[in-house]
Amino acid sequence: MRPLRSAAIDGPDLTAGPETATLPVALAPRASERLMRLKGDLRLGLPVILLDHGEAALVAWAETLTEDRFAALAAMGRAELALTRHRARALGSIAMPPGDVLRAALPPTAGLDWITTQAGGVADSGATPCPLPPLASGSAIHRAATTLAQSAQVLPAAVIVPLREGPDLALSLGLTVMQAHEVTDTLAAGAHHDRVSSAPLPMAASDAGRVHVFRPEDGGIEHSAIEVGTPDLSQPVLVRLHSACFTGDVLGSLKCDCGPQLHAAMAAMAGGDGGVLLYLNQEGRGIGLANKMRAYALQDSGLDTVEANQWLGFDDDLRDFRTGAQMLARLGIQRVRLMTNNPRKVDILTRHGVDVVERVPLQAGRTPQNERYLATKAAKSGHIFT
Template sequence: MNIPAATLSEILRAESTALTRLDRVISELRRSGIILVRAGQEAYWISSAETVNETALETFMQLASGEPSLVITGQRASRLGFDVERDATVYCLHGFDVITQTLIERIADPASPLWASEAAAFDLEDVTVTRGGKVAQAVIALSKHAGLLPAVLATKADTSGSFDSVLEISSEEIWQGLHEATRQLQVVAQARVPLEDSENTRIVAFRPLDGGSEHLAIIVGEPDLNAPVLIRIHSECYTGDLLGSLRCDCGHQLRGAIALMATAGSGIVLYMAQEGRGIGLINKLRAYKLQDQGRDTVDANLDLGFEEDERDYHGAVQMLKLLGVKQVRLLTNNPRKVDSLTSLDVEVVERVAHIFPANRHNRGYLYTKGSRSGHLFNLTELETDPHKA
């Protein structure tokens, strides 16, 4: 049966939801595409500052009906020398003589090799900065959710034209899709997986409705759901969990949690797809490069334009509900995690400490966790020479 192209287009549009639109525009941004974002009667062309290439930039400039701007976070704008508010604020940079791929990369990415090149020097003295509106706020949130640097190229679009071949989304749909993506999970698979430290273990996989990365529940033993369950909410760490990186304590915390639960008789590790405190693996590697240049964990994230911690615990809370967990004993050194769960109506009856010895590679990382992020460590033991084992 052949469906006319016009009819097929109407069907696809009718069935399109905020989640499906969100998924499609994310894919477009990640592969250097240009999308259209609407807000009321206005529309804007948007391209990711991280992925835009020369061809996409040329197309973008041809589409522009107004002055292009670079949209960045307050954290990033502050570090570029602009006098702005930092927290949870978005700004638009205007007034560039010419916008090049080199300029975009240098503004968006402090870990770029261009920062070591005098040939790529640039002057922001004549650039003006204004607070971003609804679209600017939405597209920065979209970039973060896509695992990209929080920086985009934006310009007003001529709304009198036809955009049938362009992926478009409204700012309201972006927020709706992000809300649904973090709060709507479904169980998609489960199986028995004997582990070295716990042979009686099951893994349950949860997938968000936007088709994003799956979260896992590692269920040790048979937890008594009528009593407080020992829980560890563990953000995935490719480098620490899989490769045994010495830059963090994640691998020790993951395997240590499973071993402790096995000894205690039962427990659940929620393994969340929130690499690098929610900024993603690629951005975590950028943060590592900045740390090698002298920044600590917190400042490296802020330099990249992120907040100190971008994690969201709505998914973890829904996983607990789907598993039937009502009360938790939370295995963590982070009081903010306790506060986050409590604010989402999870009854945390006890915080259980989860501390492992430092090494010369992660001593500074752990000290920053304690001194700046509120983790409950003995700072006296950590404030010695960070290179000392």
Template sequence: MTRSLIVKPVPVPLPPSALVAVDRAIADLRRGGLIALTEDGVVTALVLAAEGATSEALKRLAEAAGAPPMVAMTGRRATVLGLASGQKTVLMAAESGLTSSHVLSLADPLDRRDPTPDLAPRPAPAWAEAAVALCKLARLLPAAVVAATDRPQPGLFTVGAEDLLAYQQNASRSLRRVAEARVPLEDAENARIVAFRPADGGIEHLAIVIGSPDRDAPVLTRLHSECFTGDLLGSLRCDCGDQLRGAIAQISQAGGGVLLYLAQEGRGIGLVNKLRAYELQDTGFDTLDANLQLGFDDDERVYLPAAEMLRLLGIRRVRLMTNNPAKVSGLAQHDIEVTERVPHIFPSNGHNEKYLRTKATRSGHLF
């Protein structure tokens, strides 16, 4: 007897306070607010997104902290600027003081001004890494203006540095099914969409369940990261739209399976940063080097959300449609068995040839 997939919603538990705190900090940071970071419950630093570093904001930060602002950035961005190498997170101070133009020149590769010449690196404590992680979670440039402080901050929202660093794992493990409906698709009329939401009410991921997959056998599965430009607009810069529609058709033709539509735009850097990367690519950088210029890793995606979604659907073994070995190892790392890698290849066009070539030669994709 075969077992069909589990697609009914289950009650959602109350969100852990740490998840809610991070979600609130993300919202405040995106609005240009100051955030107080704590370690073991004690305020250790104040954080402002580099993108919000106006002169007034820098003054407010310095006055609240009682210390001069510094810039926390990824080691990758610091390497590009020739300021440091071999470190995950770098703190940069300016002996003459930071201005908003200094901050933007350090954080944004599209800002053509050179950084201030009197920059000096400082040891980066754990809270500096957490400040950069917060900017990444907020889908902003991965750089923050920070100032160490031990002053109480009664007027600012506080969040634990350790909670920021653990957020992606904690949010992924808190995913719950919250809705599902039958949605006939052009290439798969027998399809249902199942929505998953983390306990803090954050960004939802979706599963497209096609046909009636048998959980007793490896399920044909595709992990697809959302791509607004390719999936919706038909962009020719990538092959995402072809892969999405092709996977739906292929799964339907095979009799059933699952496509996970993951909220990880631009390999996890967000739509705005992806557009920044596109602008850098138009100046000659390839996909990976554009991410490096921005200060991101080659691929910022995590596959724990996909693994949790599969478990909630009752799937433990998959035949994975992918050209990317990292997806195979990513699922295996989270105890989903990949019994077979199913190639998923589409022809290039005059606009995405370099993109696909970079995937093959530098990211290890198998075409």
């Protein structure tokens, strides 16, 4: 495979000769922007090419792959399936250490239905998945493909076809190409968020209110901060870091405590000296609404919240609370009284420069239907309910 350097793959080459010195390099996409393109392609069902130390592979996500594209991929070489260690465990494989990814050969007769079953996409169909003999430990390409899928709220299972001819194919077909390590490094770094708009909003809880909308620099999902009442930002501010729950916040689901927690937090702010609600769009602890519904179907067959996430291949909590710390900093809030039962929220805010002067317990909305959900929070996720 010829070593290839391309602005489409590596970004602009700032060390090249004088003729490139005049290129408007600021116009070229940065790593975080190329990552969003890659993610967009994979969500569409388009294959991409990932590179790792002289290796190249075509990569597509099992969930978004179509029959015609799968047939074309399988014709390109020996197709493999990459699954997270959680999904491998659900299929009956031996336990794998954190960070490891299962890499298995696709049986020659495997079709898209078989792949979807292995990926966990037919949990409620009664189909029985089977253990897959691993080929070897997954490479950086397998890891990048499954980690990126989790961040895109897609089942973390990928079809991977190693390429002998390198990324030339990608360039002639117009496929997006990226280095695997750049995918994982960029994901780990997280995105910076800036405030894009603010406006007053009178609310049922408080006539005085203001909404601030934040957008990540990579063009991803927006989040909001809601001032309830008129908090004095020079004093410790009552803050709720709330993750979106469409079913609980909007539909009044009895399966969780999110809706009552949201309303209790706003009532406490309105009834006191005001406060700030950070509403983070991290539905289903980051797995998204579609997967949360898959998890709910699995919970009806006996799994708890954590087991259901893992059965689908996801980590049990994918939320990035660094976003909350950034939003507080942009609002000029340094000291907070944090309304939560989750010590991880306190820990991450503290590690990212927020002075959490007090954890304020927030218990509301216990129902017979959410008893097991709350028990699992206490037993497996470290929540404090005392």
